[in-house]
Amino acid sequence: MTAMAELGEAELQQHFDDRVAKDQRIEPRDWMPEAYRKTLVRQIAQHAHSEIIGMQPEGNWLTRAPSLRRKAILLAKVQDEAGHGLYLYSAAESLGVDRGELTEKLIDSRQKYSSIFNYPTLTFADIGVIGWLVDGAAICNQVPLCRTSYGPYARAMVRVCKEESFHQRQGYESLMTMMGGTDEQREMVQDATDRWWWPSLMMFGPPDGDSPNTQQSMAWRIKRHTNDELRQKFVDMSVPQAEALGVTLPDPELHWNAERGHYDFGEPDWSEFKQVVSGQGPCNEQRLARRRRAHEEGQWVRDAAAAYAAKQAATEEEAR
Numbered sequence: 001m002t003a004m005a006e007l008g009e010a011e012l013q014q015h016f017d018d019r020v021a022k023d024q025r026i027e028p029r030d031w032m033p034e035a036y037r038k039t040l041v042r043q044i045a046q047h048a049h050s051e052i053i054g055m056q057p058e059g060n061w062l063t064r065a066p067s068l069r070r071k072a073i074l075l076a077k078v079q080d081e082a083g084h085g086l087y088l089y090s091a092a093e094s095l096g097v098d099r100g101e102l103t104e105k106l107i108d109s110r111q112k113y114s115s116i117f118n119y120p121t122l123t124f125a126d127i128g129v130i131g132w133l134v135d136g137a138a139i140c141n142q143v144p145l146c147r148t149s150y151g152p153y154a155r156a157m158v159r160v161c162k163e164e165s166f167h168q169r170q171g172y173e174s175l176m177t178m179m180g181g182t183d184e185q186r187e188m189v190q191d192a193t194d195r196w197w198w199p200s201l202m203m204f205g206p207p208d209g210d211s212p213n214t215q216q217s218m219a220w221r222i223k224r225h226t227n228d229e230l231r232q233k234f235v236d237m238s239v240p241q242a243e244a245l246g247v248t249l250p251d252p253e254l255h256w257n258a259e260r261g262h263y264d265f266g267e268p269d270w271s272e273f274k275q276v277v278s279g280q281g282p283c284n285e286q287r288l289a290r291r292r293r294a295h296e297e298g299q300w301v302r303d304a305a306a307a308y309a310a311k312q313a314a315t316e317e318e319a320r
């Protein structure tokens with residue numbers, strides 16, 4: 001019996017708290033409070049679902065990309081998102097849940113995914129703006145998660161962030177190209193910016209005062225910054241990028257506050273956020289229906305893999 005196995009609940013809790021306080025990672029076999037495990041499953045599953053659902057708005061443009069180069073880049077990006085989903089489902093599985101079960105919860109609307117993916121992609125400029133703003137927001141949120149207290153989640157984030165940074169640059173580069181094109185292309189970029197700006201700010205979650213999970217998640221060092229801190233960081237980062245691009249961010253209250261050393265900005269429409277999160281956004285139904293259909297159509301693949309694994313196991317058994 002190991003020394004850890006002989007400890008009582010209070011001592012285990014103390015040991016856990018000490019490790020978190022010292023910024024050491026909690027690993028799958030370590031003792032952890034049940035509420036910590038549940039919070040991680042909730043957040044990691046939502047994150048994984050977002051990556052998978054996030055393939056849809058961009059996948060929508062794969063057959064209509066304006067050149068072979070743009071098509072190849074977009075295809076690679078959408079494939080990366082599938083990979084991110086897989087790392088994240090694996091991290092969630094290390095907490096004792098099953099990926100199949102999490103998928104069922106997503107398609108039955110018992111678990112959430114990011115609000116941002118419930119908006120439509122109306123023109124190819126949306127693809128550039130998703131790279132610039134949505135992946136930019138994702139980077140702001142996810143770079144600190146490389147230091148989250150749960151080891152498998154932190155490690156998954158390192159690779160995800162490297163890929164996200166490529167995604168962000170490809171988006172910005174395609175917008176730069178469009179801005180150097182015709183008036184119509186410039187209008188498309190401005191229009192896409194107008195539609196995606198506020199939903200991107202909502203990706204960071206409700207204001208801190210209305211965020212039921214932040215305080216505890218910060219104490220456990222799952223979250224390393226609050227929702228409002230990250231939103232501010234994103235605004236500060238995006239303003240000079242918008243200027244370099246030559247687009248206007250659709251917020252009349254946006255201006256530099258020298259005293260704070262940050263940009264002041266307007267309040268997102270939180271009633272819209274609540275509506276989208278509760279399933280009433282412009283594309284919620286379509287996104288879930290498509291995910292459900294893909295899951296059903298993939299049943300034969302899962303059956304074939306299970307049958308093959310059973311056959312392999314039986315052959316190995318016979319050979320013993």
Ligand code: BYC
Pocket residue numbers: 042043046047048050051052054055081112113114115116134135137138141202203204205206210211212213214217223227277
């Ligand atoms: N959308 O107490 P709060 C990507 C929910 S993937 C929907 O602040 P928390 C990409 C929240 O879950 C982007 N729901 O929660 C992929 C909670 O509800 P429950 C995904 C949201 O967890 C493909 C309630 O509201 N990124 O970038 O402390 C292509 C109260 O909120 C949202 C991640 O998942 C939202 N926006 O903080 C391109 C990052 N915001 O669960 C790009 C990891 C909040 O209590 N996650 N809710 O029923 C996080 O960092 C945190 O979970 C959040 C929310 C900051 C999102």
